[in-house]
Amino acid sequence: MDRILKSISFIFHPILMPLFGVVFYFAKSPRHIPIQAIQAKLVALIILTVILPIVIYFLLKTLGRVNSIYLKSTNERIIPLLINCIILLIILQRILTPKQVIELYYFFVGILISTLSCLILAIFKFKASIHMIAVSGLFMFFIALSIHFSININGTLAFMAIVTGAVATSRLHVKAHNYTEILLGCFIGALPQLILVNYWL
Known part of the structure; x- marks a missing residue:
């Protein structure tokens, strides 16, 4: 169980969530989008x-600006979030x-707002779970x-819903975050994402 909970954090890593959203959109969208355009965007x-x-x-690890992929401290988060x-x-x-794709445009606007919010919190020395930001937004x-x-x-x-709960459990299990x-x-x-729905739904 310990290995399963730890692996969940890697399988549903935040950097993969936007791509999952885009792939799902192209798979389910009833709109005709040329396959070449889809491939190019992907x-x-x-x-x-x-x-x-x-x-x-x-690069940041080589320069000593981050210590691990977990970005445990708020100081480590600032540069990666800013670059993101x-x-x-x-x-x-x-x-x-x-x-071109208004739904995906506002999906990524929502991701940008969430990332900026997380960055501001990091500047003020407060952590929010980036894993939960990514999975709940998706x-x-x-x-x-x-x-x-x-x-x-x-x-x-x-x-x-199961994944969201599993990711939350995983982050608590590895003591990366509190409730x-x-x-x-x-x-x-x-x-x-909920607010921006008003612009495209």
């Missing part, structure tokens, strides 16, 4: 949201414009998509 997003953050992490905000702005400007986005496209994804939503930081992460992740 490749760009993999590079910017997965590969680049990993490269930046190892810049990456998200690039994505919103160059890859996911509102004229969960809310899936709920909005099911309403927006009038599709039955109850199985997916049930799975996401307040877990709940705050859920709030910061879900609320921007």
Whole structure:
């Protein structure tokens, strides 16, 4: 059980959540989007949201700005979160414009707001669970998509509810966060997605 709970934090790592949301959107969207456009966006997003953050992490670790991938202290979080905000702005400007895929555009606007909120908290020496921010934001986005496209994804939503609980349990088990930081992460992740639904639902 200990290994399972620890592995959950890696399987549902925050850097993978935006990509999961994009893949799910393209899989369920009834809109006709050329396969070449989908492939191009997925490749760009993999590079910017997965590969680049990993490269930046190892660079920061080499420079001594972070000690581990867990970013346990608030000081360690500031630079990675700031860089992530810049990456998200690039994505919103160059890859996911509102004229092309408005749902994904506001999904990433929500991620940007959540990231900025987490950054501000880190500056003021307070931690919020980034894992919970990511998974709760994705969960809310899936709920909005099911309403927006009038599709039955109850199985997916049930799975996401289980995943959200599992991630919270995992973070508490490894003593990465306390209950307040877990709940705050859920709030910061879900609320921007819920508010931004008004602009595209």
